[in-house]
Amino acid sequence: MKHFSITELVEQIRSKQSFLCIGLDTDLDKIPKHLLAEKDPIFEFNKAIIDATHHLVVAYKPNTAFYEAMGTKGWVVLEKTIDYINRAYPDIFTIADAKRGDIGNTSAMYAKAFFDDLQFDSVTVAPYMGKDSVEPFLRYPNKVTILLALTSNQGAFDFQTQPVANQALYKKVLETSQKWEGSQQLMYVVGATKAQYLKEIRQIVPDNFLLIPGIGAQGGSLTEVCQWGLTQEVGLLVNASRSVLYASSELDFAQKATNEALQIQQQMKEILIQHHLV
Amino acid sequence: MKHFSITELVEQIRSKQSFLCIGLDTDLDKIPKHLLAEKDPIFEFNKAIIDATHHLVVAYKPNTAFYEAMGTKGWVVLEKTIDYINRAYPDIFTIADAKRGDIGNTSAMYAKAFFDDLQFDSVTVAPYMGKDSVEPFLRYPNKVTILLALTSNQGAFDFQTQPVANQALYKKVLETSQKWEGSQQLMYVVGATKAQYLKEIRQIVPDNFLLIPGIGAQGGSLTEVCQWGLTQEVGLLVNASRSVLYASSELDFAQKATNEALQIQQQMKEILIQHHLV
Numbered sequence: 001m002k003h004f005s006i007t008e009l010v011e012q013i014r015s016k017q018s019f020l021c022i023g024l025d026t027d028l029d030k031i032p033k034h035l036l037a038e039k040d041p042i043f044e045f046n047k048a049i050i051d052a053t054h055h056l057v058v059a060y061k062p063n064t065a066f067y068e069a070m071g072t073k074g075w076v077v078l079e080k081t082i083d084y085i086n087r088a089y090p091d092i093f094t095i096a097d098a099k100r101g102d103i104g105n106t107s108a109m110y111a112k113a114f115f116d117d118l119q120f121d122s123v124t125v126a127p128y129m130g131k132d133s134v135e136p137f138l139r140y141p142n143k144v145t146i147l148l149a150l151t152s153n154q155g156a157f158d159f160q161t162q163p164v165a166n167q168a169l170y171k172k173v174l175e176t177s178q179k180w181e182g183s184q185q186l187m188y189v190v191g192a193t194k195a196q197y198l199k200e201i202r203q204i205v206p207d208n209f210l211l212i213p214g215i216g217a218q219g220g221s222l223t224e225v226c227q228w229g230l231t232q233e234v235g236l237l238v239n240a241s242r243s244v245l246y247a248s249s250e251l252d253f254a255q256k257a258t259n260e261a262l263q264i265q266q267q268m269k270e271i272l273i274q275h276h277l278v
Numbered sequence: 279m280k281h282f283s284i285t286e287l288v289e290q291i292r293s294k295q296s297f298l299c300i301g302l303d304t305d306l307d308k309i310p311k312h313l314l315a316e317k318d319p320i321f322e323f324n325k326a327i328i329d330a331t332h333h334l335v336v337a338y339k340p341n342t343a344f345y346e347a348m349g350t351k352g353w354v355v356l357e358k359t360i361d362y363i364n365r366a367y368p369d370i371f372t373i374a375d376a377k378r379g380d381i382g383n384t385s386a387m388y389a390k391a392f393f394d395d396l397q398f399d400s401v402t403v404a405p406y407m408g409k410d411s412v413e414p415f416l417r418y419p420n421k422v423t424i425l426l427a428l429t430s431n432q433g434a435f436d437f438q439t440q441p442v443a444n445q446a447l448y449k450k451v452l453e454t455s456q457k458w459e460g461s462q463q464l465m466y467v468v469g470a471t472k473a474q475y476l477k478e479i480r481q482i483v484p485d486n487f488l489l490i491p492g493i494g495a496q497g498g499s500l501t502e503v504c505q506w507g508l509t510q511e512v513g514l515l516v517n518a519s520r521s522v523l524y525a526s527s528e529l530d531f532a533q534k535a536t537n538e539a540l541q542i543q544q545q546m547k548e549i550l551i552q553h554h555l556v
Contacts, residue, residue, distance in 0.1 A: 025384070065380055065387035071395045075353040099380055101404065102343055103431040103496075106303070109343035117349045126379065128406045128426060130433020148406055153381040155408020158454055162442045169442065176436055218381075 003142045004121040006209065009093050010233045012058045014278050017269040019234055020261060021059035021095065022049065023213065023241030024081065025066050030246050032253045042070070045253075046081045049245060052254040054089045056261040059237050061095035061211075082118050093237075094121045095211070099148065101126040101133045108136035115143045122146050124189060124211070127173045131180055138182030144209075145186055149173055149201070152191025152214030170197075174204045187211055190229075192220020192238070198228030209235050215264075216243030222264070226271045234277055240264060281420045282399040284487065287371050288511045290336045292556050295547040297512055298539060299337035299373065300327065301491065301519030302359060303344045308524050310531045320348070323531075324359045327523060330532040332367045334539040337515050339373035339489075360396050371515075372399045373489065377426065379404040379411045386414035393421045400424050402467060402489070405451045409458055416460030422487075423464055427452055427479070430469025430492030448475075452482045465489055468507070470498020470516070476506030487513050493542075494521030500542070504549045512555055518542060 013019050026042050035041040050060065062081060067074035085094055100110040100123065107125075114123040115137075122144035125134055137145040150160055150170040160170040167175075177186060190201060192214035201210070210229055214220040215238060222238060229236050240261075248256035272278040291297050304320050313319040328338065340359060345352035363372055378388040378401065385403075392401040393415075400422035403412055415423040428438055428448040438448040445453075455464060468479060470492035479488070488507055492498040493516060500516060507514050518539075526534035550556040 063380070063384055063387075065378070065384045065391070068391040069387040069395070071391070072350060072353045072357060075350045079350060099404070099407075100343070100377065102341070102377055103429065103433075106341055106343045109341075109347040113343070113346040113349070117347070126377070126404045126406050128404050128437060129377075129429050129431060130436030130438070132431050132433040134433075151381065151407050153407060153410050155381075155410040155412075158408030159406060159442075159447065159450065160408070162447075162450060164437075164440045164442050164447065169437065169440075169447065172437065172440060 004093065004144065005142070006144070008091070009058065012091055012093075013234050016055065016058060016265075017272055017278055018056055018058055018265040019236050019238055019268055020057045020264050021061050021211070021237045021239040022053055022057050022244055022261065023097065023239050024049070024060055024062040024245070025241045026245065027066060028070070030249070032249050032251065034251060040077065040080070042077045043080050046077070047084055048254040049257050050085060050089070052258045053244065053261045054092060056258070056265040057092070059093040059095055060085055061097045061239055063097040079118060082120060086119055095146065096120040096123040099124050099126050101129050103129065104132045104136060107133050111136045111140060115140050122187070124148065127177065134177065134180065138180060138185055141182070141185070143185065146211050147173065147177055147186055147188050149188040150190050150194050150197055152193045152218050152220065156191065156194065171200070171204060174201065178205065189213065191218070192222070192225050193218055195220060195224035195228060198225065202228060207231060207233070207235065209237060211237045211239065213239040216240045222267055223271070226275070230275055230277065234272070238268070282371065282422065283420070284422070286369070287336065290369055290371075291512050294334065294336055294543075295550055295556055296334055296336055296543040297514050297516055297546055298335045298542050299339050299489070299515045299517040300331055300335050300522055300539065301375065301517050302327070302338055302340040302523070303519045304523065305344060306348070308527070310527050310529065312529060318355065318358070320355045321358050324355070325362055326532040327535050328363060328367070330536045331522065331539040332370060334536070334543040335370070337371040337373055338363055339375045339517055341375040357396060360398060364397055373424065374398040374401040377402050377404050379407050381407065382410045382414060385411050389414045389418060393418050400465065402426065405455065412455065412458065416458060416463055419460070419463070421463065424489050425451065425455055425464055425466050427466040428468045428472050428475055430471045430496050430498065434469065434472065449478070449482060452479065456483065467491065469496070470500075470503050471496055473499060473502035473506060476503065480506060480509075485509060485511070485513065487515060489515045489517065491517040494518045500545055501549070504553070508553055508555065512550070516546070
């Protein structure tokens, strides 16, 4: 099994001067039309994006929904994509954005699916069902479990920010999960659209990495996120999906994806230098 | 697309005198050894269980974790299983126990996967990400969305029963979701191990169907569940998985599954008669 350590992730961030994650949310309706002539358009698209950006990013994050929406074919493409990353760029951190979670024996099946079979380094997990729904993931010492805390969407205000015994639910999730065995292998999802919450989040989880979706298409700001979210070990993975994947719908889509990723990486580099982190 | 109405489900319950759902949580390590000689042991097992119980149940509920843990092969078996049910027993209500939920455009992909492609009648959804994570499912007028409320596991006490503005989180989930467009197409998951909560749950959702896992292996009681959970339209689907699927690990597994399902159905029939519902 592929082993992964957070120390190696931090080293990679420092050497690439990037904490960019690209979300491989690949949609057949949005990829360049000329790829539709290929035998496996989605995989060819993913491969091209990966080859065009691997030097600028430290993580890839396919969202399972986009693959499941293609049925069995989609699951095959997901498998091919993660295999390709693991073979061609084994240092890159991989995230199955699956938002799973079930009773203990069932969560163990999900952990097997994403960690043992697909060989992802990490998986996103929903906290609603509590400790025994997350523990089966935490039992893998060389894998990372990324718990939803405060998500980037409007619906986050329905429950996550509601006060639970004088404390927002997402803070209760952060605090409670810190007491679980294996919590040093936890990361948390915090939406970039909620950057103003990061100061208080860092009081509860000063060290854990945060996975930050929501810059670009969803409107979050990288500077604001970094102002409150950075730690001495960087502690952030910032995700971009649509803005990179669909930077162009023409023959030059991979080059345009490189340009877009490069632009974000350059901002990240400046921020890392400013904060004396490289 | 297969159409489904809750009225038809109620009719089926009355005619079969059963509100039993069987969870097709099929595990290669647990099925009878003689099936391993078959080309597709999991599908052959599912087919045998379905053929042996279809007259005693009103719903089947494969949990996606068990299929994903088998990789692409597993997704193929899930597809074959739901196709088989839809062709052989089209009246039976089907539930993808997937516990999905993501930001709007991504949840729409999950809805497509389970409703359009796999042709399930319903899917279970986690509420943590709020309204816009559930809406894409509710937009299908002839499909049912089954929202996690109070689950059967110990971890339910970590967040679901915590007070949110003087009200347990699961109650807030019930109340809030009742205001969402399409809420008449909502069912809720409530664990049988939490039967004592059903009285208060029925004050918030007097009419919606509840999907009740946790009798059998998890220890919940059918009588207690019915005491507080039944409505004038029955309003309950009670799930059993392991106790039926693995009633025998020998050649007689299908016959033993029939016996086990029949025993539960007979209890249900008595309860329905007692409550003047048939």
